[in-house]
Amino acid sequence: MDMDYRGGSSWKQILSQSITTPDALPTSIEIDRAPLQKVVARYSMRLNPYYLSLIKEKDDPIYKQCVPDLREILNDAGFDDPLNEEGCSPVPGLTHRYPDRVLFLISSCCAMYCRFCNRKRKVGRSSMVTRSSIREGLAYIRGHREIRDVLLSGGDPLLLEIRELFHILRDLRSMTHVEIIRIGTRVPCTLPQRITPQLARMLGSFQPLYINTHFNHPDEITPESSLACNRLADAGIPLGCQTVLLKGVNDDSEIIRTLMQKLLTIRVRPYYLFQADPARGTAHFWTPLNRGLEIMASLQGHTSGLCVPHFAVDLLGGGGKIPLLPEYVVERDGDVLVLRNYLGKEYRHPVLD
Numbered sequence: 139m140d141m142d143y144r145g146g147s148s149w150k151q152i153l154s155q156s157i158t159t160p161d162a163l164p165t166s167i168e169i170d171r172a173p174l175q176k177v178v179a180r181y182s183m184r185l186n187p188y189y190l191s192l193i194k195e196k197d198d199p200i201y202k203q204c205v206p207d208l209r210e211i212l213n214d215a216g217f218d219d220p221l222n223e224e225g226c227s228p229v230p231g232l233t234h235r236y237p238d239r240v241l242f243l244i245s246s247c248c249a250m251y252c253r254f255c256n257r258k259r260k261v262g263r264s265s266m267v268t269r270s271s272i273r274e275g276l277a278y279i280r281g282h283r284e285i286r287d288v289l290l291s292g293g294d295p296l297l298l299e300i301r302e303l304f305h306i307l308r309d310l311r312s313m314t315h316v317e318i319i320r321i322g323t324r325v326p327c328t329l330p331q332r333i334t335p336q337l338a339r340m341l342g343s344f345q346p347l348y349i350n351t352h353f354n355h356p357d358e359i360t361p362e363s364s365l366a367c368n369r370l371a372d373a374g375i376p377l378g379c380q381t382v383l384l385k386g387v388n389d390d391s392e393i394i395r396t397l398m399q400k401l402l403t404i405r406v407r408p409y410y411l412f413q414a415d416p417a418r419g420t421a422h423f424w425t426p427l428n429r430g431l432e433i434m435a436s437l438q439g440h441t442s443g444l445c446v447p448h449f450a451v452d453l454l455g456g457g458g459k460i461p462l463l464p465e466y467v468v469e470r471d472g473d474v475l476v477l478r479n480y481l482g483k484e485y486r487h488p489v490l491d
């Protein structure tokens with residue numbers, strides 16, 4: 139779409155020009171806007187001019203991620219809190235599911251509201267994260283010395299003011315048991331202008347700090363997003379990517395391979411490829427589990443191991459993430475395992491047990 143967001147615009151200016159109602163979609167998109175009003179009454183809409191500019195045509199992989207769709211309210215399949223994040227929350231906005239790490243939500247807003255978001259019932263609502271939920275979360279982490287890894291998420295943590303983020307990071311760093319800090323953010327992809335030299339410098343002063351960003355399609359890798367990722371990497375921050383497998387967007391071996399290869403060129407190491415969570419309002423994005431396994435089989439061995447993420451399913455009901463692998467073991471035959479290589483050829487390998 140032809141949108142003029144450039145001309146030295148700051149990220150705040152770009153964000154302030156976001157479309158938040160279907161009526162405001164560009165006239166070049168032919169779509170019945172009135173019924174979509176009901177969709178955004180339930181699930182927030184925000185489409186900033188940068189991300190909008192990546193749409194080439196209606197229904198393309200960028201469009202599907204950001205433009206509201208009637209199926210969000212017509213198809214009722216799924217769950218409001220599929221991962222039972224609230225059931226594992228000792229304080230609001232903090233999920234302590236695993237022994238040594240917590241998920242800590244510190245922002246309610248995102249630079250763009252992804253239509254497939256598994257927290258879509260909450261993002262964009264000011265009640266999601268409050269000053270007091272942040273205070274309580276920090277107090278919980280301070281009181282639990284088994285927590286050595288804090289994963290900041292939201293919403294998008296990088297939409298906070300630098301000063302607010304600095305205070306949270308400084309507080310976490312003052313806790314000697316917190317060894318590493320992680321930030322989950324889609325900003326390098328959806329609003330790369332947010333990654334200013336000042337922000338990168340501030341984040342870089344809290345090492346060891348890891349950032350996991352979130353790209354879903356090769357068309358999201360642009361000169362702008364490349365600059366943002368390089369800036370973070372230059373500040374010494376290791377970058378990972380958490381991609382979600384989405385029907386009609388990237389459920390295709392070639393698209394995923396290209397995406398993973400391109401991510402490495404902007405210094406982002408693929409971390410997870412997620413099966414989409416069964417969150418209500420997202421059923422039109424779900425793919426069969428087998429699709430993910432086929433895609434993994436098409437990566438492993440066919441391209442560098444660095445391009446191969448873990449294919450993970452976050453178990454319904456809050457069991458946590460588990461990796462799934464294509465089957466490489468054919469059978470055991472006495473002292474040997476019969477194994478299949480990436481080309482499907484069988485090899486006999488000693489078990490040695």
Ligand SMILES: *Cc1c(COP(=O)(O)O)cnc(C)c1O
Nearest residue numbers: 233234235236239240241289459
């Ligand atoms: C995903 C997640 C984490 C982090 O998991 P890793 O596998 O260590 O990346 C931590 N806590 C919760 C609740 C999560 O959902």
Ligand code: SF4
Nearest residue numbers: 248251252255293324
């Ligand atoms: S950026 Fe992340 S939290 Fe925000 S809407 Fe997209 S998927 Fe959800």
